[in-house]
Amino acid sequence: MGENGNLRKGHGEGGGNPLSMVRNILNPQHIRHAHITGWGMEVPNRVVTNAELEAVVETTDEWIRSRTGIQERRIASERDSVVTLAFEAARKALDRADVLPTDLDMIIVATSTPEDIYPTTASRIQNLLGATRAGAFDLSAACSGFVYALNMGAQAIRTRSIEKALIIGAELNSRVLDWNDRGTCVLFGDGAGAVVLEGSEDAGGLLSCVLGSDGSGAELLGIPTVGRSSIPDGWALHKIHMDGREVFRFAVHIMQDSVRQAIDAAGLGMNDIQLIIPHQANQRILTAAARALNIPESMFYSNVHRYGNTSAASIPIALCEAEREGRIKPEDNIVLVGFGGGLTWAAAVIQWQGVPRPQKRGLGAALAQSRREVQYVAAFWRDRAMRTYRRVEASLRGSPAKNAAMREEREKKRRKRDDLVDPPNDRNPK
Ligand code: ACO
Helix, strand or coil: CEEEEECCCCCCCCCCCHHHHHHHHHCHHHCCEEEEEEEEEECCCCEEEHHHHHCCCCCCHHHHHHHHCCCEEECCCCCCCHHHHHHHHHHHHHHHHCCCHHHCCEEEEECCCCCCCCCCHHHHHHHHHCCCCCEEEEECCHHHHHHHHHHHHHHHHHCCCCCEEEEEEEEEHHHHCCCCCHHHHCCECEEEEEEEEEEECCCCEEEEEEEEECHHHHHHEECCCCCCCCCCCCCCCCCCEECHHHHHHHHHHHHHHHHHHHHHHCCCCHHHCCEEEECCCCHHHHHHHHHHHCCCHHHECCCHHHHCECHHHHHHHHHHHHHHCCCCCCCCEEEEEEEECCCEEEEEEEECCCCCCCCCCHHHHHHHHHHHHHHHHHHHHHHHHHHHHHHHHHHHCCCHHHHHHHHHHHHHHHHHHHHHHCCHHHHCCC
């Protein structure tokens, strides 16, 4: 179990530097805090109900509802990709935060279903947004990935190496489901959620984070991919496999442990927490975890009935919906907790918007919005221009040896063509 930082007032940035430590003790306001200032989500339009799944796999609506709480999920169309969902979620988060893409320093995408192992989803998002100053990388920690990524972004803000980060959880689980395996295919859905993190001198934001991993459970849940030398019986390349019962037991145990640890690391007690936003996997896991923590189940926000398990996207999607439904208020302390393949787990305590920023209205809001739109259009044309430039440059500036080899190859082909239509014997009759 790795406890990863306590960002409380009085602890944190500059910890290793004696001068900074003295400065922080004398002036705790000087410490940098990482606040969530914007959030957004995107799910595919297509709703797939349990009843529809009855037609494709041996299952029933009753079984799925009673064992998981799931009633429907969103499934991507052929046109959707993890990038398009993540991009839309990111745009909404930037709008909400009123941050320009060019102001971002870092983009992290937590995903287990990228289009490519590389280039990363984050680099594609960086390009689409026109976030020309941002470093970008993907983070792989299965369903715990979003909280891991949030912590990475917050730590970079805390150490002042960056000021603004975009953190995304995005998944296209439908592309890695084995639709013959009723034990997994009914559980998952697609979607994306994003938050903007910004540094501030004001206390609050991410207060603590606990990250953990137990690789001895690696076989319980995973998606085998190209690097594997062999695939065990019953697994398929690029498809999710899971030992549901074992993962269930692990989830209940680790949720209560990590929630307690994160609250403790924030210097708070359970009574100080207004809402827990867990990874949405199974309503029964939440019921069991609430019982183990001795809290009402209503303290766990749940939308698993609408979306199923969207892996790394589930926590940011739930965060967006909880906020929209008025379940989170300024100054509330909330806990995010995830668990998943690895095995991995992560829990974070956040003091929600300790400093609500004044929302722009009317002309101001429209101007800010149009500046972002201009950057997206500029990003589109920059992308086109760079691709064309690379193509033209490559054709103009091939190496002399390569150019000579290509000329020779072309010449050979021309001779062969000539021979086909005009054989040598006919050309030089003896
Ligand atoms: N429809 C009908 N019957 C089914 C289905 C289905 N979709 N799936 C399984 N069954 C059957 C099984 O075959 C079994 O039948 P049997 O008794 O004749 O063998 C029976 O139902 C019971 O199966 P269990 O696996 O014991 O069912 P359980 O109550 O444990 O529920 C479930 C299964 C829903 C998968 C549960 O174990 C669970 O939610 N586990 C945790 C999953 C989870 O949290 N995953 C997180 C992933 S996070 C990430 O990183 C991707």
